[in-house]
Amino acid sequence: MNHTPAPKAALHAPQQSHNSKTTASGVKQWFKKQGYRFAPWLFFISLLILWESICRLGHVPTYILPSPSSIINAFFNVSFSRWMVHLWATLRVALLGFIVSILISIPLSIALIRSELLNRTIYPVLVVIQSTPVVAVAPLIIVLMGTGDASRVLITCLITFFPLVVSTTTGMLETPQELIELSQSLRAPRYRETWQIRIPYAIPHIFSGLRVSITLAIIGAVVAEFVAAEQGLGYFIQFSTSFFKIPQAFAGLVFLSAISLLLFKSVHWIQAWLFPWSLPKKK
Amino acid sequence: MNVMNAFSTPSIENVAHNDDQATQKETTPNAYVRMEDVGHCYDPTPDGPMAVQHINLDIYRHEFVAVVGPSGCGKSTLLRMVAGLLIPSHGEVSVFNKPVTEPRDDVGIVFQKPNLLPWLTVKKNVLFPLKHKYGHVSLEDKKRADELLTMTGLASFADKMPDELSGGMQQRVGIVRALLLNPDILLMDEPFSALDALTREQIGFDLLDIWRDHPKTVLFITHSISEAVLLADRILVMSKRPGTVLDLIDVNLPRPRTAKDMNSTRFCELTETIRGHIYEPHSRA
Ligand SMILES: Nc1ncnc2c1ncn2[C@@H]1O[C@H](COP(=O)(O)OP(=O)(O)OP(=O)(O)O)[C@@H](O)[C@H]1O
Ligand SMILES: [Mg+2]
Numbered sequence: 324m325n326h327t328p329a330p331k332a333a334l335h336a337p338q339q340s341h342n343s344k345t346t347a348s349g350v351k352q353w354f355k356k357q358g359y360r361f362a363p364w365l366f367f368i369s370l371l372i373l374w375e376s377i378c379r380l381g382h383v384p385t386y387i388l389p390s391p392s393s394i395i396n397a398f399f400n401v402s403f404s405r406w407m408v409h410l411w412a413t414l415r416v417a418l419l420g421f422i423v424s425i426l427i428s429i430p431l432s433i434a435l436i437r438s439e440l441l442n443r444t445i446y447p448v449l450v451v452i453q454s455t456p457v458v459a460v461a462p463l464i465i466v467l468m469g470t471g472d473a474s475r476v477l478i479t480c481l482i483t484f485f486p487l488v489v490s491t492t493t494g495m496l497e498t499p500q501e502l503i504e505l506s507q508s509l510r511a512p513r514y515r516e517t518w519q520i521r522i523p524y525a526i527p528h529i530f531s532g533l534r535v536s537i538t539l540a541i542i543g544a545v546v547a548e549f550v551a552a553e554q555g556l557g558y559f560i561q562f563s564t565s566f567f568k569i570p571q572a573f574a575g576l577v578f579l580s581a582i583s584l585l586l587f588k589s590v591h592w593i594q595a596w597l598f599p600w601s602l603p604k605k606k
Numbered sequence: 607m608n609v610m611n612a613f614s615t616p617s618i619e620n621v622a623h624n625d626d627q628a629t630q631k632e633t634t635p636n637a638y639v640r641m642e643d644v645g646h647c648y649d650p651t652p653d654g655p656m657a658v659q660h661i662n663l664d665i666y667r668h669e670f671v672a673v674v675g676p677s678g679c680g681k682s683t684l685l686r687m688v689a690g691l692l693i694p695s696h697g698e699v700s701v702f703n704k705p706v707t708e709p710r711d712d713v714g715i716v717f718q719k720p721n722l723l724p725w726l727t728v729k730k731n732v733l734f735p736l737k738h739k740y741g742h743v744s745l746e747d748k749k750r751a752d753e754l755l756t757m758t759g760l761a762s763f764a765d766k767m768p769d770e771l772s773g774g775m776q777q778r779v780g781i782v783r784a785l786l787l788n789p790d791i792l793l794m795d796e797p798f799s800a801l802d803a804l805t806r807e808q809i810g811f812d813l814l815d816i817w818r819d820h821p822k823t824v825l826f827i828t829h830s831i832s833e834a835v836l837l838a839d840r841i842l843v844m845s846k847r848p849g850t851v852l853d854l855i856d857v858n859l860p861r862p863r864t865a866k867d868m869n870s871t872r873f874c875e876l877t878e879t880i881r882g883h884i885y886e887p888h889s890r891a
Contacts, residue, residue, distance in 0.1 A: 501717040504691055508709040509739040519738055523725050600725045600767060 389570035394577065397570035409575075410582065412554035416472060417544040417586075420479025421537055427480070428487035429529070433517055435488070436495045453485040457543070461550045470551040478550075479543030483536040490532025494525025527601045530594045537586045541579065556582075637664030638702060638823055639688060639791065645696035645848075646683055656848040657683045659696065663842060663851065667790075668821035672834035674880060675844030675852075681827045684849075685793050688825060689713055701791065710791075714784030718796040720776035722768040722783075729755065729764040732783050739787075747786075754782045758812070774805035781813070785820075792822045799829060806830075807865065810837055814863065831884075835876045836863055843883045852883045 371391045377383065378390035385393055435442045461478050468474035498521050506516040545557030552558040556579045563572035595602060645659035658680030665671050673681050686692035687699050690709040699706045722731045732751045736743045755761045758778050768776055777797060784792060798806045810833060817824060828834050834841050835857055843853040857876060859867055867873055 499719070499721055501719065501721045502723075504686075504689075505715065505721070505735070506738060507691055508689055508713060508715055509735055510709050510711075511738045515738055515741070519734075520723070523723065526725075598725070600769075604769065 386567055386569045389573050393570040394573045397568070398574040398578070401571065401574070406578065409554055409556045409559045410578070412552070412558075413541070413544045413548065413556045413579070414582070416475040416479055416547060416555070417537075417540040419472070420476045420543055421483055421540040423476060424480045424483040424487060424536060424540070425533070428484045428532075429491055432488050432491035432495065433522075435492055436521070437513070437517070449485060449488060452481065457482050458546055461546055465547075465551045475544060475547035475552070478547040479540050482543035482546070483539045486535040486539065487529070487532045490528040490535075491525055494528030495521040497528070498524040526594075526598050530590065530598070530601065533590045533594075534587055537590050538583050541583045541586065545579070638667040638669075639663075639665040639825070640700050640703075641684075641688075641697065642700075643697035644684075644687060644694045644699055646680070646687065646692065646694045647696075656696075658844075658849040660850050661697070663854070665823055665825065668823055670817060670824045670826065670837060670839045671842060672826045672828055672838035672840075673842045673844065674828060674831055674834050674884070675842075675849060676846050676884060677829070678847050679844045680847065680849035681844065682795055685715075685795050685825060685827055688791070689715055689793055711787070712790040714787060714789035714792050716777075716781050716784045716792070716794040716797045718799055720768070720773075720780040722776055722779055724768055727765050727767060728760065728771070728779050731768060731779055732786055735783060735786055751782075751786060754785055757816070758782055772805075774801050774809060777801060777809065778812075781816075785816070790822060792817075792824045794824065794826045796827050796829060798833070806833070811864075813837070814861075818862065831877050831880045832868060832873075834880070835859070835873055836867065841876075841880065843880055853879075855879065 375390050375392060378385075378388060378393075383390075389397075431445075435446060457478060460481070464474050464477055468477065495517075502520050502524075503516065506520055511519075544555065545560075548555040548557030549561055556575055560572050560575040560579070563569070563575060641661050641663045644661040645656055647654045647656045649655060661684065663671075673684065675681055683692065687694045688701075688706065690706045690713070693707065701710065701712075722728075723734060726734060729748075729751055730737075732755065733743050733747060736747050752761070752764070755764050758781070760775065760778055760782065763771060763775065763779075768779070771779065777800070781797070798809055801809065814837060826834070826837060838857055841853075841855040841857060842851060843855065844850065845852045855876065859870070859872055
C-alpha cells in the first residue's frame with residue numbers, strides 16, 4: 324500500500340524542479356513521498372477525529388454511537404486476562420474449524436477432479452450444503468451435538484469448506500493441457516500428475532480460497548458463540564450489548580476485526596514464505 | 607567431447623546412420639515413422655466430422671519433416687497421434703514397424719508455449735520428466751542436465767526461476783527438457799510461434815545445430831512457410847479441415863543452412879509453391 328503511489332511522486336517531481344533549485348525540489352519530493360506514505364494513516368486518524376467531534380459536539384448518546392475515546396476507554400477497562408480468555412475461545416474454534424476444513428476440502432477436491440462419478444454425485448450435495456444458511460442450521464447442530472467445541476467447530480467448517488473446494492478444483496482444472504499431455508507421454512503414475520503438476524498449479528488459487536476461508540472461520544466461530552457459548556469474542560459482544568455496555572461491545576468488535584485482519588495477513592505471509600513463486604509479480 | 611556423451615546412441619539395430627548431413631536423403635529404405643491412411647474423428651458418433659483423413663506419410667530415421675497447413679487442419683492432431691497420446695480412429699501409425707498404441711519412451715515433445723513449471727528452477731524443470739516418470743533423479747542425470755544446459759548456452763541460468771528468463775530462453779529450456787530423455791523422435795508443435803522474429807531465426811539455427819550433432823527424427827509443425835523451408839528435409843502441406851495431404855515437398859537445399867539461403871532462387875520457388883497450395887487448395891489437390 325505504501326509503495327504504489329511512489330512512482331507517481333517521481334513522475335511529478337521533474338515538472339517542479341524546472342524552476343527551483345535541485346535541493347529544494349529534493350526536499351519537496353521527500354515531503355511528497357512521506358505524504359503518500361502516511362496518507363492512509365492520516366486519513367484514518369482524521370476519520371477518528373471527525374467521529375469523535377460529531378459525538379462530542381452533537382451530544383450523541385453512547386448507546387447510539389460511542390465515541391472512539393469511550394471505546395478505547397472501554398477496551399482498557401476490561402482486564403488483559405479477560406480479553407485473552409475470550410480471544411482464545413474464539414481463535415481456538417476458528418483455527419480448528421479452518422484446519423479441519425482444509426483437511427477435508429483438499430482431498431475432497433482431488434477426488435472430485437479424479438473421478439467424474441464423484442463429481443456428478445458429491446458436488447451437488449456440496450452446493451446444497453453451501454446454500455443452506457448456516458445461521459439457521461447452527462441451533463440445530465447445537466441441539467444435536469451439544470454445546471461443546473465440536474459443534475462450534477462443525478459450524479465453522481460448514482461455513483469455510485466451500486470456498487476451499489471451489490478454489491482448489493478451479494486451480495487444478497486450470498493446469499495447462501500440455502503439461503497433462505507431458506505427464507501422459509511419460510506414462511507417469513497418476514498420483515504424480517496430481518502431486519507434481521496439478522496441486523502446485525492450484526497453489527495460487529488455494530491461497531485465495533484460504534484467505535476467504537480464514538475470515539469466514541472467524542465469522543463461523545462468532546455465529547456459533549451467538550447460539551451457545553460462555554466465552555469468546557462473539558459471546559462478549561452479544562453479552563455487552565444486552566447489558567447496554569455499547570462502548571464495550573464496540574471494543575470487542577474492533578478487537579475481533581483486528582484479529583481477522585491479522586489472520587488474513589498471516590495467510591499471505593505463509594504463502595510468501597512457503598511459495599514465493601505463487602505470488603503475483605511485483606512491477 | 608563431454609557433451610557428446612550426453613547422447614548415447616539409441617539402441618535400435620539395423621539402422622545405418624549417416625553422419626553426413628548433405629546426403630541426408632540416403633536413409634534406410636524402411637520408414638521409421640509410418641502413417642498408413644491415418645484419419646481421426648473426435649466425434650464418437652459414426653459419420654462424425656473427420657479432423658484429419660487419408661494421411662500417408664513415411665518419415666525416415668533422422669529426417670526433419672515440417673508440417674504446414676491452415677489453422678484447424680489437424681496438425682496438432684497428427685502430432686498427438688505420433689506421440690501416442692491419441693489413437694487414430696482410422697488407419698495406423700507405427701514406429702519402426704511397431705504400431706503406436708500408447709506413449710513411447712523415445713519421444714520428446716516441445717509445445718508452442720514453454721510450459722515450464724513456475725515453482726521449479728531451470729535445472730529442475732529440465733530434470734522434471736525423469737523426476738515425474740521415475741520419482742527420483744540420479745547424479746548422472748543431473749550431470750546430463752548440466753551438459754545439455756551448457757550446450758544450449760543456459761548454464762548460467764540453471765538456478766534461476768523460469769520467470770526470470772526471456773521468452774526465447776524459456777523455450778530453449780523447453781527444448782532441453784524434451785532432449786533430456788534422449789528421444790529418437792522429437793515432436794515440435796509450433797515451438798517458435800510465440801517468439802519474436804529475430805529470436806525465432808536464431809533458435810531455429812540452434813535447433814539445426816543440435817540436430818546435426820545429435821540426429822533425431824523430427825516432426826516440426828509450423829505456421830511459417832519460410833521456417834519450414836529453412837529447417838526441413840521435407841515439407842508436408844495439409845489442406846483445410848478435414849486435413850489431407852496436399853503435397854509432400856523435397857526441400858533439397860544444401861546443409862548446413864544459413865540465413866543467406868533465404869535469398870536463393872530455390873528457397874523462393876519453394877515458398878511460392880507452398881503458398882500457392884495454401885491459398886488455392888483446389889488447383890493442385
Ligand atoms: N480435443 C478435441 N475434441 C474435439 N475436436 C477437436 C479436439 N482437438 C481438436 N479438435 C478439432 O480438430 C480439428 C483439428 O485440430 P488441431 O488442433 O489438430 O488443428 P491444428 O492444425 O493444430 O490447428 P492450429 O494451427 O490452430 O494449431 C479442429 O477443427 C478442432 O476443432
Ligand atoms: Mg495446433
